Amino acid sequence: MYKVFVNDIPIILSTEEDMGEKYTSLSLKEANFTTIIKNINKGKLLYVNLYHKKEEKLIKHLLKKLPVVTAAGGLVYNEKGEMLFIHRNGRWDLPKGKVEKKESLEDGAIREVEEETGVKDLKISDFLLKTYHIFQRGGKYKLKVTHWYEMRTNYTGPLVPEESEGIKKAKWKNEKKAIKALEKSYANIKLLFPAEMLSGYAKDRVS
Numbered sequence: 001m002y003k004v005f006v007n008d009i010p011i012i013l014s015t016e017e018d019m020g021e022k023y024t025s026l027s028l029k030e031a032n033f034t035t036i037i038k039n040i041n042k043g044k045l046l047y048v049n050l051y052h053k054k055e056e057k058l059i060k061h062l063l064k065k066l067p068v069v070t071a072a073g074g075l076v077y078n079e080k081g082e083m084l085f086i087h088r089n090g091r092w093d094l095p096k097g098k099v100e101k102k103e104s105l106e107d108g109a110i111r112e113v114e115e116e117t118g119v120k121d122l123k124i125s126d127f128l129l130k131t132y133h134i135f136q137r138g139g140k141y142k143l144k145v146t147h148w149y150e151m152r153t154n155y156t157g158p159l160v161p162e163e164s165e166g167i168k169k170a171k172w173k174n175e176k177k178a179i180k181a182l183e184k185s186y187a188n189i190k191l192l193f194p195a196e197m198l199s200g201y202a203k204d205r206v207s
Contacts, residue, residue: 001013003188003191005188006040007040007041008187009045009046011040011048011049011050012047013028013052014051015052015054024048024049025050026050026051027052028050028058029052031050033134062132062143067140067143068142068144069143069145070098070147071108071144071146072096072099072148073094073109073112073148074110074112074124074148074151075094075151075193076094076113076150076152076153077153078153078155079153083173084119084159084173085170085172086117086167087169087171088165088168089166090184091185091186092182092184093186095170096148099147106149109148115165117161117167119159120153122151122152122153123153124149124150125149129148131145131189
């Protein structure tokens, strides 16, 4: 199963034709993404399941539906175990951006983190996952596929938000502050964090 986000509403890609009464289920192969996206944006669709009987075909068919923008970014930790966030368009986010032609995903991820935050001496420690979200540019819908990497750094210098990209702040946050920032973030960004980390903090706030 995969999630493709339109704003914070996920379109589910699955092998299950029936996901329950609240879901509108459509064949992925035959689905009209423009119509689906417009209905989501109008509030007419909140639960969408696009199915194909073969799991290996889910992403293959998705990539045929919309022009694809390949991006890469990082969940960056410093030596204190703090995580690097940026603030843009009124929400907390993680540094990422479009990968350039002939640039590797890893190099693109490191370059984008450096450009958007000023952090240097970055080393990739692990590949995390890919996220999928749909955005509109020039009147056309596009699919952004972002490749996320865990990174480490011993950098202790100043953080320099890339203002030309609309980034207002770049901040190191400990676990507690990171989870609070995620309350004002994006649904696809939350996928990068362990579920137990999110649920554990929620329990602390209730108790």
